[in-house]
Amino acid sequence: MERVRDILTGYTGKRHELVPILQEIQTELGYLPEEALVMIATFTGIPESEAFAIATFYSQFRLTPTGRNRVMVCRGTACHVKGAPQILEEIENYLNIKEGETTPDLEFTLESVACIGCCALAPCIMVNNKDVHGRLTPKRVRGIFSDSKGKEQDTS
Amino acid sequence: MIRKERSKIPVKTLLLGQGTCCISAGAEQVYTALKREIAQLGMADSVQVKRTGLCHGFCQLDPVVIIEPEGLLYSEVKVDDVPEIARSFLPGERLVERLFYHSPVTGEAIPRYRDIAFYQRQQRTVLKNCGYIDPEEIDDYLTNGGYQALRQVLLEMTPEQVIKQVKDSGLRGLGGAGFPTGRKWESCYQAAENEKYVVCNADEGDPGAFQDRSILEGDPHSVLEGMIIAGYAVGAAQGYIYVRAEYPLAVKRLRSAIVQAREEGFLGEDIFGSGFGFDIEIFPGAGAFVCGESTALVLSIEGKRGMPKPLPRPRTTEVGLWNKPTLLNNVKTFAAIRWIINKGADWFSSIGTKKSKGTAIFSLTGKTVNCGLIEVPMGITLREIIFGIGGGIPDNKKFKAVQTGGPSGGVLPESLLDTAIDFDSLTAAGSMMGSGGMVVVDEETCMVDLARYFLDFTQKESCGQCSLCRLGSLQMLEILTAITKGEGRMADIDLLIELGEGIKIGSLCGLGQSAPNPVLSTIRYFRAEYEAHILMQQCPAKRCKALISYYIVPDKCTGCTACQRQCPVNAITGDRKKIHVIDQNKCTRCGICLSVCPERFSAVESVPGRLVSGD
Ligand SMILES: Cc1cc2nc3c(=O)[nH]c(=O)nc-3n(C[C@H](O)[C@H](O)[C@H](O)COP(=O)(O)O)c2cc1C
Ligand code: FES
Numbered sequence: 001m002e003r004v005r006d007i008l009t010g011y012t013g014k015r016h017e018l019v020p021i022l023q024e025i026q027t028e029l030g031y032l033p034e035e036a037l038v039m040i041a042t043f044t045g046i047p048e049s050e051a052f053a054i055a056t057f058y059s060q061f062r063l064t065p066t067g068r069n070r071v072m073v074c075r076g077t078a079c080h081v082k083g084a085p086q087i088l089e090e091i092e093n094y095l096n097i098k099e100g101e102t103t104p105d106l107e108f109t110l111e112s113v114a115c116i117g118c119c120a121l122a123p124c125i126m127v128n129n130k131d132v133h134g135r136l137t138p139k140r141v142r143g144i145f146s147d148s149k150g151k152e153q154d155t156s
Numbered sequence: 157m158i159r160k161e162r163s164k165i166p167v168k169t170l171l172l173g174q175g176t177c178c179i180s181a182g183a184e185q186v187y188t189a190l191k192r193e194i195a196q197l198g199m200a201d202s203v204q205v206k207r208t209g210l211c212h213g214f215c216q217l218d219p220v221v222i223i224e225p226e227g228l229l230y231s232e233v234k235v236d237d238v239p240e241i242a243r244s245f246l247p248g249e250r251l252v253e254r255l256f257y258h259s260p261v262t263g264e265a266i267p268r269y270r271d272i273a274f275y276q277r278q279q280r281t282v283l284k285n286c287g288y289i290d291p292e293e294i295d296d297y298l299t300n301g302g303y304q305a306l307r308q309v310l311l312e313m314t315p316e317q318v319i320k321q322v323k324d325s326g327l328r329g330l331g332g333a334g335f336p337t338g339r340k341w342e343s344c345y346q347a348a349e350n351e352k353y354v355v356c357n358a359d360e361g362d363p364g365a366f367q368d369r370s371i372l373e374g375d376p377h378s379v380l381e382g383m384i385i386a387g388y389a390v391g392a393a394q395g396y397i398y399v400r401a402e403y404p405l406a407v408k409r410l411r412s413a414i415v416q417a418r419e420e421g422f423l424g425e426d427i428f429g430s431g432f433g434f435d436i437e438i439f440p441g442a443g444a445f446v447c448g449e450s451t452a453l454v455l456s457i458e459g460k461r462g463m464p465k466p467l468p469r470p471r472t473t474e475v476g477l478w479n480k481p482t483l484l485n486n487v488k489t490f491a492a493i494r495w496i497i498n499k500g501a502d503w504f505s506s507i508g509t510k511k512s513k514g515t516a517i518f519s520l521t522g523k524t525v526n527c528g529l530i531e532v533p534m535g536i537t538l539r540e541i542i543f544g545i546g547g548g549i550p551d552n553k554k555f556k557a558v559q560t561g562g563p564s565g566g567v568l569p570e571s572l573l574d575t576a577i578d579f580d581s582l583t584a585a586g587s588m589m590g591s592g593g594m595v596v597v598d599e600e601t602c603m604v605d606l607a608r609y610f611l612d613f614t615q616k617e618s619c620g621q622c623s624l625c626r627l628g629s630l631q632m633l634e635i636l637t638a639i640t641k642g643e644g645r646m647a648d649i650d651l652l653i654e655l656g657e658g659i660k661i662g663s664l665c666g667l668g669q670s671a672p673n674p675v676l677s678t679i680r681y682f683r684a685e686y687e688a689h690i691l692m693q694q695c696p697a698k699r700c701k702a703l704i705s706y707y708i709v710p711d712k713c714t715g716c717t718a719c720q721r722q723c724p725v726n727a728i729t730g731d732r733k734k735i736h737v738i739d740q741n742k743c744t745r746c747g748i749c750l751s752v753c754p755e756r757f758s759a760v761e762s763v764p765g766r767l768v769s770g771d
Contacts, residue, residue: 014459015458015459015460018459019439019442019459022442023440023442054459057444057461058442058444059442060401060443074363076364077362077521077559077562077593077595078364078521078527080364080609081522081523081595113402114361114402114443114613115360115363115402116402117365117366117369117402118177118366119365119521119593120216120520120527120528121177121181121215121218122522124180126402131180132176134180
């Protein structure tokens with residue numbers, strides 16, 4: 001919780017800083033631990049229940065830890081009509097988890113997102129909020145995962 | 157001095173898009189390789205390699221390299237192609253013909269992008285700079301006329317004159333509702349308060365649309381310039397840009413644009429020595445569709461849950477952010493302002509239809525040969541967009557419908573393809589212009605499933621305040637789900653219409669008021685498809701799993717056992733070299749057999765409806 005305290009020193013405690021604070025803490029810790037929410041509530045002077053209400057209202061926030069790699073499958077319209085449901089199913093089968101879950105080895109968290117904004121390349125997925133893979137087919141999906149697993153092992 | 161400058165002017169400029177789409181297709185690597193290769197050949201002075209924020213919007217060909225001044229286009233460039241491209245600039249070398257775009261119709265190579273149908277029928281105005289300028293270099297924006305409109309406004313015009321010009325142009329809000337922009341500005345201008353705010357709505361909630369992201373990534377200063385002008389016109393000193401969190405690159409580019417604009421004195425105090433000061437902050441959204449609605453967006457910036465304010469509510473232009481008058485416009489609306497100031501209201505209002513002026517920007521996606529970002533004059537027909545610019549439907553499939561306006565819009569069938577599109581004609585047809593999403597679907601898309609898809613989205617995104625929206629949409633979703641499972645009744649169709657009309661009238665905000673549109677419009681134009689699901693227990697598009705069957709064509713099956721081995725429920729019988737048969741009672745319709753059957757046999761087929769074993 002040291003890190004949370006550090007982050008809070010960058011803010012003044014005004015109400016409208018709440019969402020940016022939550023975002024920064026989630027970027028740092030990967031999720032919003034209960035303890036952190038309590039600290040933020042005290043810091044911004046709002047009831048704890050309100051802090052939880054905000055954190056659960058916005059789909060970006062997570063109250064549970066995520067895996068090292070966050071895989072976001074687009075469920076936007078363009079992706080949907082070009083086979084996103086099959087892509088999601090393929091990834092679920094491959095990682096052996098369902099949407100919203102994390103693999104037991106904490107390697108991958110599988111989520112869905114409203115739209116990545118690369119609809120012309122549908123269907124697509126985004127890994128770790130930066131790498132977008134487009135024009136996917138169930139076959140290419142497997143390729144991406146075996147690649148990223150390989151890379152992980154190389155660097156470790 | 158002059159001579160030195162001149163010798164530096166590059167003979168050729170290679171433009172390389174670096175938008176989210178382009179990068180995902182490998183544009184960064186191609187850029188680095190091109191720069192290195194050109195330098196190694198000693199041509200760094202004569203051939204300039206330039207990054208632009210975006211490809212030209214023809215995202216599907218990414219990465220694209222455009223060569224100016226000739227206007228040549230190389231498509232789907234790989235790092236391996238780079239040495240050949242670089243060498244082609246040496247005297248006497250040939251162009252790399254194989255990388256030219258080839259017409260999908262004639263197979264002919266089309267070297268110049270202006271001759272490609274995708275570009276030919278567009279009218280690029282607001283998007284003019286997207287794909288030409290480097291969004292991270294303010295100088296590039298300045299040499300392309302940037303901040304001249306701001307200069308003119310601050311030094312030569314009164315706020316009233318600015319508002320009049322925007323009013324005269326006929327510009328209507330490009331964020332969805334099409335509210336006349338000049339009138340909105342005027343209302344905010346007239347609000348009697350000293351403190352006011354300007355907010356740019358870059359939440360782009362429509363899943364399946366990316367035009368706002370593209371402008372932010374490709375030409376961020378045009379949005380800033382529009383906002384500063386708006387600030388001057390309505391009397392605000394502070395602006396906010398509400399950007400959705402899924403757009404990290406757009407946020408990064410905006411940040412750097414703001415820093416550079418401050419350095420150059422376009423933001424901050426006393427801009428152009430006019431005494432007017434304005435600054436802009438970015439507020440990253442946190443992923444809630446309803447926050448795109450004006451009152452919810454304002455609450456979200458204030459750090460609260462983004463729930464639309466209950467009716468009756470004052471206008472945001474009177475009581476908005478921190479209860480101060482607030483001007484909220486969409487990204488595209490702000491981006492259009494500088495052009496209206498530069499080129500005049502008459503010029504702008506000469507484009508478009510009687511009641512919808514200027515251009516419309518769409519992200520054309522789904523089942524068209526060409527997908528991407530397009531800008532067209534209001535009043536163009538859907539047919540011209542889909543078959544002209546979009547090149548029609550790939551793989552010899554049949555066009556079925558086009559969806560506009562996202563979860564708030566509707567679908568339009570083939571019979572309406574010749575509708576001239578503008579705000580009003582689309583609404584009359586049961587859809588809406590929306591923010592610019594345009595998704596084309598072919599015969600493989602089930603309309604009941606599509607309606608269910610959108611309702612599932614809006615139902616989850618409902619803020620839950622009003623029961624009609626929350627519970628009514630849930631009930632509609634349950635009925636639609638039942639129909640896709642073959643459990644629907646004929647009375648359900650009328651019930652859906654009744655519920656839908658009720659929710660439209662009784663909901664608090666635009667989310668609920670428009671949520672039934674996808675359902676109502678699919679029933680209006682594709683009722684027969686609903687009936688096939690209910691009466692014949694068939695999904696004609698073969699999408700709804702409960703209403704299709706897999707079948708092994710005996711004449712094609714060679715008995716290779718590929719499907720038999722992979723079937724997770726052992727529903728397939730038949731030994732090696734013997735014809736395989738699916739036990740329809742056991743089959744869960746997972747579709748694995750179809751995907752593992754070797755293409756040269758293609759023995760597994762899906763058919764609408766439920767087969768009984770022995771069929
Ligand atoms: C549920 C809902 C979602 C909306 N989402 C967006 C959005 O993502 N972007 C947007 O510009 N407008 C959105 N709007 C429309 C805004 O409320 C508002 O009309 C618009 O931003 C005003 O800008 P304009 O006049 O430039 O069009 C949404 C409206 C509703 C009801
Ligand atoms: S619909 Fe998938 S990226 Fe937009």
